Structure formats: structure tokens, C-alpha cells
Amino acid sequence: MRKLFSFILMMGLLTFSLFVNAETSQEKGFRIAAKSDRMDNGFGTSIARLTMTLTNSAGDSTKRELEIKTLEKPNENVGDKSVTLFFTPPDVEGTALLSHAKILDSDDQWLYLPELARVKRISSSNKSGPFVGSEFAFEDLTAAELGKYSYEWLEEITLDGLKVDKIKQIPLYKRSGYTYLIAYIDKDINQFRKVEFFNRGGAHFKTLTISEFENYGGTIYRPMLQQMDNHLTGKSTTLLVEVYKFGVELNDNEFKSSALSQL
Amino acid sequence: MTMNLNLLHLVSCKAIVLFAIIISSAMANDLSFTPNVTTEFRYFPESPAYDGQFEYFQPSIYFGGEGRWVSKDRKKRVRFEPFLRLDLQDDERTHFDIRELSYLQRFNDFDLLIGNAQIFWGVAESRNVVDVINQFDEVENSDETDKLGQPLIRFGKYTDVGRFEIYYLPYFRERTFPGKDGRQRGPITVDLNNADYNQGRGKWAGDFALRYQHQIGQFDIGIHVFTGTARAPFLELNEEGTRLLPIYQKLTQSGLDIQWTWDAWLLKLEFVIADQSDDNFVSSALGFEYTFFDISDSGLDLGILVECLYDNRDETKTASTLFENDIFVGTRLSWNNFYESELLFGAIIDWETGSIFSSIEYERRIGENMKFEVEAQYLTANDTEPLAQFEHDSNLTLRLTRYF
Numbered sequence: 001m002r003k004l005f006s007f008i009l010m011m012g013l014l015t016f017s018l019f020v021n022a023e024t025s026q027e028k029g030f031r032i033a034a035k036s037d038r039m040d041n042g043f044g045t046s047i048a049r050l051t052m053t054l055t056n057s058a059g060d061s062t063k064r065e066l067e068i069k070t071l072e073k074p075n076e077n078v079g080d081k082s083v084t085l086f087f088t089p090p091d092v093e094g095t096a097l098l099s100h101a102k103i104l105d106s107d108d109q110w111l112y113l114p115e116l117a118r119v120k121r122i123s124s125s126n127k128s129g130p131f132v133g134s135e136f137a138f139e140d141l142t143a144a145e146l147g148k149y150s151y152e153w154l155e156e157i158t159l160d161g162l163k164v165d166k167i168k169q170i171p172l173y174k175r176s177g178y179t180y181l182i183a184y185i186d187k188d189i190n191q192f193r194k195v196e197f198f199n200r201g202g203a204h205f206k207t208l209t210i211s212e213f214e215n216y217g218g219t220i221y222r223p224m225l226q227q228m229d230n231h232l233t234g235k236s237t238t239l240l241v242e243v244y245k246f247g248v249e250l251n252d253n254e255f256k257s258s259a260l261s262q263l
Numbered sequence: 264m265t266m267n268l269n270l271l272h273l274v275s276c277k278a279i280v281l282f283a284i285i286i287s288s289a290m291a292n293d294l295s296f297t298p299n300v301t302t303e304f305r306y307f308p309e310s311p312a313y314d315g316q317f318e319y320f321q322p323s324i325y326f327g328g329e330g331r332w333v334s335k336d337r338k339k340r341v342r343f344e345p346f347l348r349l350d351l352q353d354d355e356r357t358h359f360d361i362r363e364l365s366y367l368q369r370f371n372d373f374d375l376l377i378g379n380a381q382i383f384w385g386v387a388e389s390r391n392v393v394d395v396i397n398q399f400d401e402v403e404n405s406d407e408t409d410k411l412g413q414p415l416i417r418f419g420k421y422t423d424v425g426r427f428e429i430y431y432l433p434y435f436r437e438r439t440f441p442g443k444d445g446r447q448r449g450p451i452t453v454d455l456n457n458a459d460y461n462q463g464r465g466k467w468a469g470d471f472a473l474r475y476q477h478q479i480g481q482f483d484i485g486i487h488v489f490t491g492t493a494r495a496p497f498l499e500l501n502e503e504g505t506r507l508l509p510i511y512q513k514l515t516q517s518g519l520d521i522q523w524t525w526d527a528w529l530l531k532l533e534f535v536i537a538d539q540s541d542d543n544f545v546s547s548a549l550g551f552e553y554t555f556f557d558i559s560d561s562g563l564d565l566g567i568l569v570e571c572l573y574d575n576r577d578e579t580k581t582a583s584t585l586f587e588n589d590i591f592v593g594t595r596l597s598w599n600n601f602y603e604s605e606l607l608f609g610a611i612i613d614w615e616t617g618s619i620f621s622s623i624e625y626e627r628r629i630g631e632n633m634k635f636e637v638e639a640q641y642l643t644a645n646d647t648e649p650l651a652q653f654e655h656d657s658n659l660t661l662r663l664t665r666y667f
Contacts, residue, residue, distance in 0.1 A: 054601060062601060062631055090297050090666030091634045092603070093329055106526070108478075114329070116408070117381035121483045125527045126556035129564060130599045177560065200560070249336075253372055253421045257483065258476055261383075262340065262367055262374065263333075 029151030029167045033183070036190040037076075037146045039219040045250040046070045048222075049242040054134050057234030064088055064132060071250050079103060079145050081255040085263055086132075096260050099124075103147040104173050112260035119260045128177025134237040135206065135228040137177055148173055149181075156187075159194060163187045189213065191221055205232045216246050296330040296343070301664040312655040313450050315443040323350040327362075340367040344381075344412075348403070355442030355455070356402045362412045372421040379412035382430075384474065384485060386522040386531040387548040389570045389591035389611055393518040393533045395489045396430065396472065402439040405447045405585075405653070406622065406640075411436045425477030425484075432470040435460075435492050437509065449652040453498065454506035461512055461540070464492055485520040493539050495582035512540040512582070527554045531570070544576035546584075550591065566595035572611070585620065585650055589613050602627040618644035618651070636662040 023031070048068045055061040065087040073080050079101025086095045094114035101107050109124040127139040149169040156165055164184040171178055182196040191213055197206040212224035226239040253259060305321040330343035344363035350356035365378030385391030390407065397410035414434045420427045440453040460468070470491020477484050496509035518535035529552040536545050550570030558565060570591040574584055593609035610621035624638040638660045644650035 056601065087295075089628060089631055090299070090329075091628055091664070093297055094331070108524075116383055118383040118385075120386075121478075121522050121524050121529070123524060123527045123529060123554055123556075126554070126564065128560065129557035130562045133599055133601045133603060175556075177557070251371060256421065256426065257478060258419075258426050262369060 025153045026151060028153035032153065032165050032167060032185055033151050034146055036185050036192065039190050039221070041074065043220050043246060044072055045246070045248050047245045047248050051240045051242060052134060053238045053240070055236050069250060069254070071252065071255050076146060077103060079107065083255060096263055098255065098257060098260055099142065101142055101145060103145050107142055110257040110260060117261060119257050121257065125175055127173070127175045135230045135235055136237055139176055159184050162193065164193060189221055206230050216244065293333040296328055297666055298326070298328040299664050299666045301325050301662050303660060303662045305658050305660045307446055307656060307658045309655040309657065311446060316446055317352040317444050321350065321352045323348055323356065325349070338369045341365070353442050353445035355440065355445060358402065358439065360400065360411050364412070374419045376415070376417040379414050381410055381412065384487065384520065385533055386520050387533050387550060387570055388552065388568055388593060389609065390548055390572055391533060392535045392546040392548055393485065393487060393520045395494065395516065396432065398436040398438055398494050400439050402441050402445070425475055428474040430472040432491065433467065435466045435468070435511065438494065438496055446656045447653050451500065451505070451507050454501065454508055458496070458509045458511060460492065461510055464511070464513060468492060481524050483522045488517045490515045493582060495584065497540065497582045514539045527556060539581050542577045542580045544574065544581065546574045546576070548572050562599045564597045564599065568593040568595070583649055587613070588615055613648065616645035616648055618648045620650060632666045634664040
């Protein structure tokens with residue numbers, strides 16, 4: 001009996017080590033991305049105040065102030081819900097976007113137009129287009145759900161003094177403007193530090209630099225600064241967080257389309 | 264004039280109450296007000312059709328603003344949106360309105376809205392037959408987009424099977440019309456001081472409405488019932504034959520609005536069955552919107568819109584509508600750039616008579632705090648059509664808005 005047990009144990013260990021050794025670069029890529037994604041589990045709700053600054057190649061810039069409310073859906077197969085409300089520029093003050101993220105299907109989105117007091121369900125098949133004139137595409141700003149990409153681990157390198165895993169991500173959803181992305185996830189706090197975007201022609205045309213991480217308890221981190229540089233046009237957009245609030249009492253009703261007129 | 268006094272009284276009472284609310288929540292941490300001023304210049308290239316109408320140029324200026332206070336727990340909100348236009352040509356177009364002055368209180372799954380408010384129902388772009396709460400501010404623009412603030416109390420409730428709303432509208436707002444000097448009117452002007460309410464209804468008769476709305480997957484559905492005074496007046500010639508008297512009739516209607524959103528397609532239906540002044544009629548809009556997004560990676564979006572409008576009311580009994588058996592075609596071009604430039608084109612064509620009401624509009628922001636708009640309206644109509652009265656009134660409008 002004892003012999004049998006140790007045999008089983010040995011076989012088990014053997015299988016396990018075989019399994020570990022046999023982890024493909026795809027599996028490793030997914031494992032690292034999943035670890036990063038799951039770090040964030042349990043944040044519940046958050047409200048962020050942000051300033052988005054758009055700069056053109058001549059150095060002229062314009063600012064947009066916005067607030068993003070997010071309601072976490074704990075199930076990985078269901079996307080989060082969010083409301084983005086604009087305060088400036090003044091001609092779009094009060095405009096709001098409600099998004100119910102989906103994993104592979106298009107998100108459900110509604111736009112609130114304050115001039116007409118109108119809530120309009122909009123098509124979200126626009127993935128690659130620019131978000132309010134910025135260098136961020138719609139697909140860059142929708143919830144970063146794990147299931148939206150396939151993953152491949154490439155190598156481990158040092159980026160700005162940090163040990164990072166370099167991972168290739170291929171979008172699985174339709175109408176992406178990217179053939180693939182190269183993400184750099186650090187080994188210290190498992191956060192995305194940099195993402196390079198490759199367009200339909202395969203050229204590296206945008207780079208997102210993510211920095212100034214702050215800890216909000218446990219394994220929950222948020223970057224205070226994100227900068228997207230477009231190498232083709234010389235334009236850039238920064239997203240600077242002014243305040244993050246977690247654990248705010250947010251009701252699911254606040255994420256229904258009819259609630260957009262109540263902001 | 265009595266209307267205006269009543270209104271002022273009503274508005275000032277409400278203003279005091281709301282002010283008290285604002286002051287009492289002394290730590291108004293989230294109070295903002297963004298005033299704006301617009302200079303507008305309208306040009307009518309054709310000579311007027313009727314006596315008294317001005318020629319060619321109509322300069323005006325209007326003041327607006329967007330005020331908002333939200334409590335710290337985000338459950339209370341006050342919105343304030345005043346509007347004042349000063350028009351050099353048409354006295355009736357010089358007018359003041361409180362577009363919005365409302366107090367909203369949210370509880371867990373129900374909410375209460377009290378005050379003067381703007382409510383929008385519907386899914387279509389050319390005409391919203393289900394949008395029945397607010398009166399049109401017709402003197403602003405004949406395209407049925409500007410609406411007067413409506414005094415109301417609304418109780419809303421979220422349930423697992425959708426949202427229910429009950430409206431009580433205590434006070435009726437009469438439609439505005441261009442005066443004797445104004446363009447885009449008929450040969451006889453509307454007598455705004457002698458509106459008549461048939462069936463014993465008056466301004467304070469009160470309207471009720473119920474609305475239900477729900478989202479099921481790709482469908483957004485709304486159903487409503489309204490009983491009260493019709494917003495559109497029946498215009499009757501007075502005994503002397505010199506003025507048109509607006510007669511506000513009793514209306515009971517029920518309606519449905521549905522949008523199906525799939526990929527880049529939006530399919531839309533609005534449908535109303537109405538009973539107004541012994542006439543039963545249906546009014547509907549059915550159409551689609553398709554958008555080509557991010558054309559050749561340029562960021563440019565091109566939307567194509569087509570809608571069929573149908574209305575079988577008896578215009579000898581019921582308030583007429585410019586839009587009966589018409590087809591609407593439109594395009595929307597959005598650059599998605601720094602300045603949020605946008606170009607809209609739309610034409611409503613009567614397939615029976617060939618009458619056309621069309622407009623093209625371009626807008627963009629200038630710098631951080633200015634917006635520029637240019638709009639051209641072109642009208643042509645068969646002489647038997649109500650639209651024929653406006654046939655000399657095609658125009659070009661420039662607007663420049665400064666936000667503070």
C-alpha cells in the first residue's frame with residue numbers, strides 16, 4: 001500500500017515536472033498576463049478623475065478633463081461596466097459614454113448628448129478609430145479583458161532597470177487596427193510597463209508608456225501616468241490621473257443607459 | 264402676456280426652492296457653471312413672401328449656460344440651464360426660457376426628478392414621433408430640435424425587468440412661433456395671446472405619462488402612454504381672417520420605440536397610435552443608420568441614414584405636421600480630430616409631391632473655448648404643401664459660440 005502510494009506520488013511529481021517543462025511559450029505568455037490581470041481582482045468599484053492632454057507634432061496641446069466610474073464584474077467571462085463623463089472642453093461638457101464590456105463580442109455602448117438630453121445606443125464596432133481625437137484608439141481604452149488576446153512569451157529583458165517579460169499579444173476580436181502588440185510586464189509587481197502597437201501593415205507605429213504606479217492595498221496597483229506616442233504622426237496623448245477612489249458605493253443601476261441623463 | 268407672467272411666477276418660485284437647496288448644502292463641493300455666448304448671423308437670399316417680413320439679414324445673440332451641482336454621495340443633483348436670445352429682426356424670437364432647472368434625488372432603485380426639465384424619448388434622427396414631453400421652441404428653428412423646459416415631477420423605478428417612469432406635468436407650455444417680422448412663417452401670423460384649449464382644458468389641466476424602458480441584448484425598447492394636451496396646436500383662422508388661433512387639443516397616445524444595434528448597423532422604429540380631437544391616427548418613423556468607421560485608417564467615420572416617415576392624421580381636424588409621407592436621407596461625417604469637426608447633411612423628401620426640406624451643417628471647435636457652426640437650409644415645395652409657405656426662406660446661418 002505504502003509502495004503504491006509513493007509510486008503514485010512519484011508518477012504525479014513526474015507528470016507535474018513534465019508539465020512544467022512542457023509549458024509552451026503560449027502557455028507561459030498567458031500565465032504571466034493572467035497573473036497580471038488577476039492581481040486586480042476584487043477592486044470592486046473605482047472612480048478616477050483624469051486629464052487627457054493631446055499634443056500635435058508642432059507641440060500645440062489641448063486638454064480634456066474626464067471622470068471614469070468602473071464597476072468590476074468578478075467573473076472573468078463577463079466584462080466590467082464603466083461610465084466616462086467629460087467636463088471639458090466646454091462644448092462637450094456633460095457628454096458621457098456608458099460601456100458594458102464583452103470579452104470577444106463588441107461591447108454594448110451608449111452615448112449621452114447633453115444638448116438634446118438624448119441617450120443613444122451606438123455601434124461599438126469601431127475599434128481602431130481614435131477616441132475623442134486622441135492617440136488612444138477605442139480598443140486601447142476598453143476594459144483590458146484577458147480573453148481578448150492570444151499570448152506568446154518571447155523573452156525576459158531589462159527595461160529601465162526592471163526585469164520584464166516580453167509578451168506578444170494577438171487580438172482575437174474583430175476589426176482591430178493591430179496585427180499584434182508587444183507588452184512588457186515587470187516581474188516585481190506584475191504590471192504592464194510598456195506596450196508597442198503594430199499596425200495592419202506590420203509596422204511599429206505607437207508606443208504606450210505606463211508609469212508612476214501606486215498601490216491601493218493588496219495587489220491592486222494603478223498607473224498615474226500613461227503616454228501614447230504615435231511614431232507616424234509625431235502626435236502624443238497623455239492620461240494623467242488626478243484622483244483614484246476605490247470602494248465607492250456604486251449601484252448597478254448607475255450603469256444602465258437611462259442613468260446617463262442623471263449624471 | 265399672461266402666459267409669461269404665470270411662467271415667471273412659476274419659475275421664480277422654483278428658483279427660490281432650488282436655491283435654498285443649494286445654499287443649505289453649504290459645502291457645495293461640486294458646483295459648476297459654464298456660461299456661453301453665441302453670436303448668430305442668418306442670411307435669407309430671397310425676398311420675403313409676405314408683408315412685414317424682414318429682408319436678407321437676421322443678426323442675433325444668445326446667452327446660455329450649463330450649471331450643475333452634485334452632492335458628495337452623488338445622490339442629489341441640481342441642473343440649471345438658462346437661455347436668452349436677443350434678435351434684431353423678430354421680436355418674438357427675442358425670448359427667455361429656463362431650459363432646465365431641476366432637482367434629482369436618487370435612492371437605491373428609484374429616483375425622483377422635480378423641476379423644469381428636458382426629456383428625450385426616441386431613437387430616430389429625422390423626427391421623433393414618441394418624443395412627447397417637451398414643447399418645441401419653434402421660433403428658434405423650424406427643424407424641431409430646440410425644446411422649451413417642461414415643468415414636471417417624475418418618479419422612476421428600476422426593476423429586474425426594466426425601468427418604469429411616471430410623469431406628472433402640471434403646466435402646459437405653448438409653442439413659440441415667428442412674429443410678423445419673422446421668416447419661416449405662413450401668410451397669416453399666429454396669435455400667441457389667444458390660445459384656446461378645447462374640452463375644458465387649460466394651462467394647468469395637467470398631463471400624465473408612463474414610460475417603460477429596457478435593454479435586452481442588442482435591443483433597446485421603450486413603451487409609453489401619454490394623456491393630456493397635445494404639444495402641436497391646431498391652427499384656426501379667427502373670425503376676421505387676420506390671425507391664426509392656436510388650439511391645443513386633448514391627446515391620448517401610446518407608442519413604442521425600438522433600436523436594434525448590430526455591428527455597425529442601427530435599425531430604428533418609432534410608432535405612435537394617437538387619439539386627438541376625434542381623429543385616430545398613427546405616426547411612425549422606420550429606418551437605419553450604418554457607419555463606415557475609421558475609413559482607410561484615417562480616423563474618419565461616415566454614417567449613412569435613411570428613414571421613412573408615415574403619418575395618416577386628418578389635417579382638417581388635427582394639428583398638422585410638416586412631415587407626413589416622407590423619406591429622410593442623411594449622412595454624418597466625423598473627423599474625430601482635435602477640433603471634433605463634423606459635417607451633417609439631411610434631406611426630408613415628400614415622395615408624393617417632391618417637396619424637399621434639406622440642411623447641411625458643419626461644426627468644429629476653435630481653440631479650447633470656442634465653437635464655430637455654419638448651417639444652410641434649402642426648401643422647395645409644391646404649392647399645395649404647408650412647406651410651400653416657407654419656400655422663400657432658404658437660408659444660411661453662421662454661429663460662433665464662446666464658453667467661459
